[in-house]
Amino acid sequence: QVQLLESGPGLVKPSETLSLTCSVSGGSVSSNTFYWSWIRQPPGEGLEWIGYVYYTGRTIYNPSLKSRVSISMDTSKNQLSLNLRSVTAADTAVYFCAREEATRDWFDPWGQGTLVTVSS
């Protein structure tokens, strides 16, 4: 079965760039039936969809983050990546990667999540 695992720094300074990687096992990110998404959850709060990448390289981002975010895919490593620029404390959250079904857009499965704290 498909498993996803996020990795990256747990602490990022304000104004810097948050960079995370999601490693996928048990399935290929090159599949044409799935998108690969990032979703975040501030501590004690709800879920916010950040965006997705398709194996063609096509990306769709949440307009609320579009000016600062980029999502990419490395098919040779079976990974996807998230970069979020100019971070502030408001970007402190658990970041999840998830596989997104391409026709009806539900998320399954999810990675375990990784907490990123923005602080000097």
Next chain:
Amino acid sequence: DIQMTQSPSSLSASVGDRVTITCRASQSISDYLNWYQQKPGKAPKLLIYAASTLQRGVPSRFSGSGSGTDFTLTVSSLQPEDFASYYCQQSYATPFTFGGGTKVEIK
């Protein structure tokens, strides 16, 4: 953006109770509605997609219904492992959005 409003935000229930959570969309989303369960410190888990289709492996005590703007998630007989938070998510249009969550606690 499509706003998703869940109610209640929290509820207390006992094992064996029937529990219903509602989710309302700010515009019609047909049946593009998904439900997730999240336990503390864990990732959300897909329970139901397309408003009423049970994800493989999810117990049949979970059910979903609705279309248009109003949706419900029902647990027919609450079990100890069901105490968690539940989120709805619309997949009708980007940006995909989630409800604020419903925390189901033990009475």
